[in-house]
Amino acid sequence: MTPFSFIRSTSAEEAGTLAAQNGHRLLGGGTNLVDLMRKGVEQPTTLVDVTALSTDITETVKGGLLIGAAARNSAVAAHPIVRARFPMLSRAILAGASAQIRNMATVAGNLMQRTRCAYFNDPAASRCNKRLPGSGCDAAGGFHRYHAVLGASPSCSATHPSDMCVALAALDARVHLAGEAGTRVVPLVEFHLLPGDRPDLETVLKAGEVITAIEIPPSAAGRRSTYRKVRDRASYAFALVSVAAGLSMRDGVIEDVRLAFGGVAAKPWRALVAEAALRGGDASPAAFAAALDAELADAKPLAGNAFKIDLLRRTAGAVLSGLNGDMR
Numbered sequence: 001m002t003p004f005s006f007i008r009s010t011s012a013e014e015a016g017t018l019a020a021q022n023g024h025r026l027l028g029g030g031t032n033l034v035d036l037m038r039k040g041v042e043q044p045t046t047l048v049d050v051t052a053l054s055t056d057i058t059e060t061v062k063g064g065l066l067i068g069a070a071a072r073n074s075a076v077a078a079h080p081i082v083r084a085r086f087p088m089l090s091r092a093i094l095a096g097a098s099a100q101i102r103n104m105a106t107v108a109g110n111l112m113q114r115t116r117c118a119y120f121n122d123p124a125a126s127r128c129n130k131r132l133p134g135s136g137c138d139a140a141g142g143f144h145r146y147h148a149v150l151g152a153s154p155s156c157s158a159t160h161p162s163d164m165c166v167a168l169a170a171l172d173a174r175v176h177l178a179g180e181a182g183t184r185v186v187p188l189v190e191f192h193l194l195p196g197d198r199p200d201l202e203t204v205l206k207a208g209e210v211i212t213a214i215e216i217p218p219s220a221a222g223r224r225s226t227y228r229k230v231r232d233r234a235s236y237a238f239a240l241v242s243v244a245a246g247l248s249m250r251d252g253v254i255e256d257v258r259l260a261f262g263g264v265a266a267k268p269w270r271a272l273v274a275e276a277a278l279r280g281g282d283a284s285p286a287a288f289a290a291a292l293d294a295e296l297a298d299a300k301p302l303a304g305n306a307f308k309i310d311l312l313r314r315t316a317g318a319v320l321s322g323l324n325g326d327m328r
Contacts (some may be wrong), residue, residue: 008049008094012178012210018048020208024154026050028106030114041114041131042122051106053212057081062207063218066185069108069211074099076107086216088225089167094126095229096163098236108211110237111165111175111191114202115158115266116238118143119170128153130199133316140302146238149301149308151265157198159169159263160192161238166262167227169270170244173216177192179209188214192267200267223244227290228319230311231263239263241312247323254278259316264299264308270282271295271316 009015011115019026022044027033036042054068057079065081076082079094093102096110119126119138128135134182138155139147147157173188186204193201205211215288231237242262250257257278259271277291292313299309 001038002043002045004044005046006049007046008052010052012053012212015050015053016179016208016210017049019210021046023155024048024208026112029072029101029107031101031105031110032108032152036114036121039121040094041121050108050210051132052110060215060217065216067214067216068106069106071107071215072103073097073105073107074102074111076164077102084217084223086167086171086222086225086226088170088222088246089216090166091164091227092167092229092242093228094245095135095242105213107164109216110162111188111211112203113161116161117147117158118162120158125161130158130202131196134201144302144304146263147302147305148239148241148265149299149305149312150261150269150296151194151267152300153195153197153199155197156193156195157268158199159238160265160267162243163227163239163262163318165192166242166260166268167244168214168216168248168270170258170260171216171219171222172258173214175211176213176215177205177209178212179206181195181206183212185215188268189268195266202266202300219246219256219258222250222260224323225258226319226323228315230315235240241308241315243312243316243317243319245316247320249324252282254281254283257320259320261312261316261328264312274316283320285321286318289313292316 025044027047036299051072056068076092120128126138175186175191227244229239229242239262244260246258261269274291274295
């Protein structure tokens with residue numbers, strides 16, 4: 001491992017100033033960054049500890065939630081407001097990792113974790129445009145069972161590994177940022193970037209900016225929601241596909257629907273096409289199937305992961321049908 005220095009920041013402003021310096025990386029729980037350092041993917045000269053950022057989880061005036069950037073994943077999953085008003089978020093976090101990792105990992109760190117693509121994680125033997133722009137992508141002609149079927153590009157088909165972020169995308173979460181130019185708020189669905197021809201650019205964070213909090217607005221669909229993850233083994237595995245879904249009904253008609261997918265794109269995939277097709281209509285299996293077909297019409301799988309399209313279609317349909325059944 002490359003030698004590095006360690007600094008403990010005491011505020012978002014100090015963390016941002018330090019983060020803007022070349023070779024500096026922010027460290028929360030370290031559950032992803034330290035692994036990447038061991039593999040030689042990340043070689044920071046200085047780690048900046050940001051665990052002094054807020055760990056508060058507080059109810060907003062309108063009934064939403066504001067979660068501090070340094071809040072531990074386990075604390076979010078266990079919080080009574082999360083469990084009661086946003087159950088998809090609690091279930092997504094619990095599906096995401098071991099208890100030990102959830103106890104260490106922070107909310108901001110979860111947003112910033114990098115792909116688990118085997119080629120990205122193998123700098124000694126593999127080409128990866130995300131790790132070294134212009135070097136090529138060995139996943140394209142290699143093992144890509146876990147890779148993207150939505151929003152990928154010839155440069156990169158890696159997927160974002162987070163479960164928590166899929167639920168946050170479905171819940172219209174917003175990311176609070178602070179930097180030298182002041183503060184701003186970015187919708188989570190716009191925070192992560194699709195690869196295009198620059199897969200090394202993964203988020204909209206500017207130099208010196210720091211995540212300070214995640215805000216979740218209230219929603220009726222969030223109260224009646226769930227998260228389902230399909231993986232190769234029962235635990236401690238990343239998603240082949242995952243679905244965060246919520247439904248709100250009025251007089252037999254879908255008043256609101258929230259739907260996001262994981263394991264299928266470089267970012268949590270908000271299924272806006274399917275939502276638009278379902279909102280204001282009936283909650284029937286046929287309606288679900290038609291909406292999902294529309295959402296997946298532009299999917300472009302690789303040779304080894306075409307199964308994901310039908311797997312996602314069937315999983316999302318089953319989750320939506322289950323939510324509808326619970327409401328009868």
